[in-house]
Amino acid sequence: MGLIGLGDNDFATSTAPRDVVRRQYLASAAGDLEALRATLAPDVEWTEMAGFPLAGTYRTPTGVTSAVMERLGADWADWTAHDDAYVVEGENVVVLARYTATNKATGKPIDVRVAHHFTVRGGLIVRFEQFVDTALVREAMRP
Template sequence: MTTPTSDFAHSDAPADVVRRQYLASAAGDLEALRATLAPDVEWTEMAGFPLAGTYRTPEGVTANVMEKLGQDWDEWTAHDDTYVVDGENVVVLARYTAANKATGRQLAARVAHHFTVRGGKIVRFEQFVDTALVREAMTS
């Protein structure tokens, strides 16, 4: 198990790049988030998740994932708890917390994210989540 270093602001180490992505996401800083993504990034949201699919380009990822989450959920946050690093592969065990705007129901779900980082940029992302918990929070 590896955790990001404390001096990660300018590091190209895979865990540091991923940590910057989580921090930018939590802050709602889409420009900083896009800066962590490769121009040809492949970002896959899991089948069964409301935003399921694979998105490409930094702008495509933020428009089709982060901005849409912000439209449907209050305080959507991915809490990055544990990092496991193997070369360019970073697996993060995390939690999603949010409140669905339509139902007011709370979401608390464990997730795993697999990132591939090359040249200081995220080139691939794959999400693993209990989609039933997400759907449950979306239904009255």
């Protein structure tokens, strides 16, 4: 199911940087990887922070969803990125957010503050960089 059913048509087709990023969060929360890939540029650079379990830079929409979203879903129950506040300046969108989830192997929950920096051009996310307290995430992974 696409995200068009989740809001008005203007939001679903808007190329405004904030709207594109918001659609990415909604798609992620819904587990709609097709809709999430639709927000990403073909040459996207998606960087998970050093120290994070999935640290590295991933490219292509399919590369991002398979290396990040699908792996998070495999290792964590109810992984959700909650987008709490947006700061927008031109093509730059910074989102103050938090992750909530429960590690499937340990049963330990997380509720971790994060910041995400997106660059949006031509209605697509061309770059993403994550900032998170990786120690809290890793602690939930320890038995």
